[in-house]
Amino acid sequence: MAWRDWIRTVEIEPSLYAADFAYLGEQVDVLLRTGARIFHFDVGDGHFVEPITIGPIVSQAIAPIFRAKGGILDVHLMVDNPEHHFEMFRKAGADHVTFHHEVVPNPAPLVARARELGLCVGIAFNPETEPEEVAATAGDVDLVLCMGVHPGYSGQAFMPETTDRVRRLRELLPDEIHIQVDGGVGMENVRELREAGADLFVAGSSLFAQEDQVAAYRELSAAVQ
Secondary structure, eight states: OOHHHHOOSSEEEEBGGGSOGGGHHHHHHHHHHHTOOEEEEEEEBSSSSSSBOOOHHHHHHHHHHHHHTTOEEEEEEESSOTHHHHHHHHHTTOSEEEEEGGGOSOOHHHHHHHHHTTOEEEEEEOTTSOHHHHHHHOTTOSEEEEESSOTTOTTOOOOTTHHHHHHHHHHHSOTTSEEEEESSOSTTTHHHHHHHTOOEEEESHHHHTSSOHHHHHHHHHHHTO
C-alpha cells in the first residue's frame, strides 16, 4: 500500500497526541466511523523535543481498531535516532514513518530502510529550516511535513508564515510528493493552507479540544474540499 491508495485528494488527520487517553480507543472508533482514515501519532523522545510522548506500546494497543475499519497509522518521529524506531513501530502497527530533516543530514539510507520494512516514509522540517533546504534532500519520500509550530507540544498557536513556506515547498517538490502541515491547523487557516498546496492536515486541539469532535472533523473536511 502507498499514499496514493490512502489519500482521498485531501485528508484531515486526527492527531492522537491531543486525544483524551482515558478514552483513546473510543475516540478513534468514533472518528473512523465519521470518516477519518489517517491518524497522526506523535513520538517525542525527551531529547529532540522536550516532552516524552507516546510509543509503540500505545500504537500496538490501538492498531486492531485501525485494522478493523481500514485506518492508517502515520507515525511522526520527533526523535534524535529515528531509524532505531522503524522496526518497532512497524511491528506495532505503523503504516508510515516521518523523521526530521534536522537530525538526518543524508535521508536516503533511512528512506531505503523504511521501505525495506514495508513502511511509507516522509521527512519533516521545523520553522527555522528553509523549504529549499529540505526539498533539495527529500529524494523519493512520500510526503514532506511542514511544521506550523515548534514541535513537541500540542495546542500551540499557528505561525502565519507557514502558509508561505507551504507555497514555496509546493513549487519545489514533484506533484507526487504530498505536503502535510502539523501544528495549529484549524478552521481559521486550513483553507488557505490547502490553496497554498498542502493536502494532509494534522488536527489536534481543533478536533480533540472541541465538545463535538464529529462536527469539528466534518467542518474541517468540508473546508478543504
